[in-house]
Amino acid sequence: MARQRRAVLAAAGAVAAAGALLLGTLPGQATPTPTAAAPGPAYVYRVHAPLGAAAQDLLGKGFDVLETRDGQDLFVAGDARVGERLRAAGFSAAVDQVVQAPQWTPPAKRWQSPSYTAADMADTYYGGYRTVNAQYAHLDSVASQYPGLATVVDYGDSWRKTQGAGGYDLRAICITKKVSGDCARTPSAAKPRLFVMGQLHAREITTGDVAYRWIDELVTGYGNNAEITSILDTTEVWVVPIANPDGVDIVQQGGNSPILQRKNANGSGCAADSNGVDLNRNTSSGYGTGSSASKCDQTYRGTAANSEVETRALQGLWKQLYPDRRDGGMTTPAPADTKGVVLSMHSYSNLVLFPWGSTTAQKTGNDAALRGMAKDMAQIAGGWGYGQPGEVLYNAGGSTDDWVYDELGVASFVWEIGGASGTCGGFVPAFSCQQSTWWPKVKPMLVYSAKKAANPYGGGTPPPPPPPGCGKKTNDTDVAIPDGGAAVTSSINVSGCAGNAPSGTPVEVHIKHTWRGDVVVDLVAPDGTAYRLKNTSSNDSADNIDTTYTVNLSSEAMNGTWNLKVQDVARYDTGSIDSWSLTF
Ligand SMILES: [Zn+2]
CATH class of the missing domain: 3.40.630.10 (Zn peptidases)
Structure with a gap:
């Protein structure tokens, strides 16, 4: 623990030095007091607030306290007026960082689309x-x-x-x-x-x-x-x-002046990034601790628990x-x-x-x-x-993580x-x-x-190991497909997998062909039942089949010999089975 904390402290110290240099002073010297009126630059202030009463007082007054601590100090984000408010409330407030606004471009769309395409990704x-x-x-x-x-x-x-x-x-x-x-x-x-x-x-x-x-x-x-x-x-x-x-x-x-919104959007009348309720202070577990009752504060807990x-x-x-x-x-x-x-x-x-x-x-x-x-x-x-949290950062009640443990264990x-x-x-x-x-x-x-997840507290039964031999099975031996000829097959033997196959079994098929519309593909179960994966379509002149089909095989036992059956039903173009897989 001590070793780990030192690493965190060293990192935070480096920030303090960098921030001071940026402002033209050296660590340990008095830092300049930002006085520009809003909307000026944003700052991170270093505030003396040891664990306990001082830290809780800082949170209770609604300052935007960041989720980081350096020894006796916490950090508060805000503009020049926030520095004045901190000092007026009796806190030290040294400028630790000047926050540079990243350059970014706002996305074209707002709100949820009724349906999504690949372009939305x-x-x-x-x-x-x-x-x-x-x-x-x-x-x-x-x-x-x-x-x-x-x-x-x-x-x-x-x-x-x-x-x-x-x-x-x-x-x-x-x-x-x-x-x-x-x-x-x-x-x-x-x-x-x-x-x-x-x-x-x-x-x-x-x-x-x-x-x-x-x-x-x-x-x-x-x-x-x-x-x-x-x-x-x-x-x-x-x-x-x-x-x-x-x-x-x-x-x-x-856009080019990112909005550091923390809360949800339920609120109005505050600055651009300050409307809303802090969703990690709003639950009924420990509601009221380490949060603010003022609607524009970043730790505003909302009008009531939940x-x-x-x-x-x-x-x-x-x-x-x-x-x-x-x-x-x-x-x-x-x-x-x-x-x-x-x-x-x-x-x-x-x-x-x-x-x-x-x-x-x-x-x-x-x-x-x-x-x-x-x-x-x-x-x-x-x-x-x-x-x-109170051992390393500050106490904060009404969080979702406390609620999950509190209500459900x-x-x-x-x-x-x-x-x-x-x-x-x-x-x-x-x-x-x-x-x-x-x-x-x-x-x-x-x-x-x-x-x-199976046994976090150590008193349960560890999960049974998955049945041996199941998982993904592949046959990647090439099989030539004769032009306009008889069906050919490629087989996969499955053993050691108890029970029936899943209702959504993925069947991954890779076939090389210069006119894939000529090709009809079936999956044949060990008991001989055929499942049609692909019909012919004479207009489909594209090359190759690289598709994962999802097949309901719930009435089939997994064990046995499975066959991929492929036939080229038209003349001129030809190809081969490249590989295929079953995943149980
Ligand atoms: Zn957070």
Whole structure:
């Protein structure tokens, strides 16, 4: 822990030095007082606020306190007037950074499209970050490309949509190797569930991008990567890439002067980035701690606990996905065989947090297991800090992560992804930082979390290993297809897979041919039943077949010899079976 904290402190120190140099002073000297009237530059102020009363006072007064701490200091974002307000409230307020506005172009479209095409997936801002529409188009694309793995779920409407003022659906995707009953919204699911959420705080744009990459990692890894295949054979992975789409819509509209919107869009009368309710201070667990009652403050908790539609929609979804395993007081544990893990991704400060966020006076009844997992996650990330929020950052009640553990007993974590300094630090790192820096750290943390979902507290039954011998089977021996001749076959032998094949079995076919309309393709089951994959179509003059067909094989036993039967029914053009695969 001490070693990890030092790394964080060193990084924050570097920022302080850089900020001071930018303003023409040296660390330790008096920093200039920004006096320009709004809308001037934005600043990050370093504020002396040790853990405890001072930190809570700062939050209670509604300052935009960033999710990062350096020893005795917290950091507050705002314009020149915020520096004056801090000093008037009795806080020290040294300028730590001058925030340079990134250059980005606003996307062309607002609000949800009635339907999506591949073109919508290219709708990005700030060098590649996906808009809400691009993320939603991606979900649809994944579900149609991988019907045996992915299911898109609409779990509610954003505040603006409920007002008939634009807005978005609230969308999740369930990814698993589907068998009957999977991805149903019932808490009695056979498979344990990992739930991963990004952009509850809209401006924390790294988190939506990480969610996007995780979805792709899962669906492309199934059948190709043993670890991912095993996860999806045994676990349901639920991903909400954008939990606050109205807020992200505001962020992405910022053009060359990005709007650092944190909250949802339920509010009016404040500055451009200050309307709305903080969705991570709005739940009924510890409501009121570390939040503000003033509507323009960044930590505004709303008019009542669970007042926001986005909050209630998430709570409704979690109640559908997880049985209630915990009742009683703050220290009552959930049973040791409780299943499931819920991750809420935020940025930044390279921390792993777990309940209680509302207080450090009490530890949860599952503290040892939660703390142990947080330590593992922090280590996988390369030495992040970890602890209850009040141990490493500040107390904050009304969070979704506290609510999940409080109400349901499910193991629940916050990841504060990102450094306070360096070229990839802050709220809005360059898009290239996602590939180079953050995804390589977060991916193994996600894999770890998925494996823990079956038995996070250690008292349950570990999941049975997947039946041996199942997974993806391929025959890549070429078979020539005679021109206008008899059918030819290519076979795959399956053994050791108990039971019938899935209702959505992917059958991947690669055939080289110079006029593919000549070709008819069938899959023949071990019992001789033929499933037509492709008919002839004399007008289709294109080359080659590279298609994954989804076939309902639920009445067929998996074991036995499967054949791909291919016939060229017209003269002149010819080709060969290149390869084909079955994935059970
Ligand atoms: Zn956050």
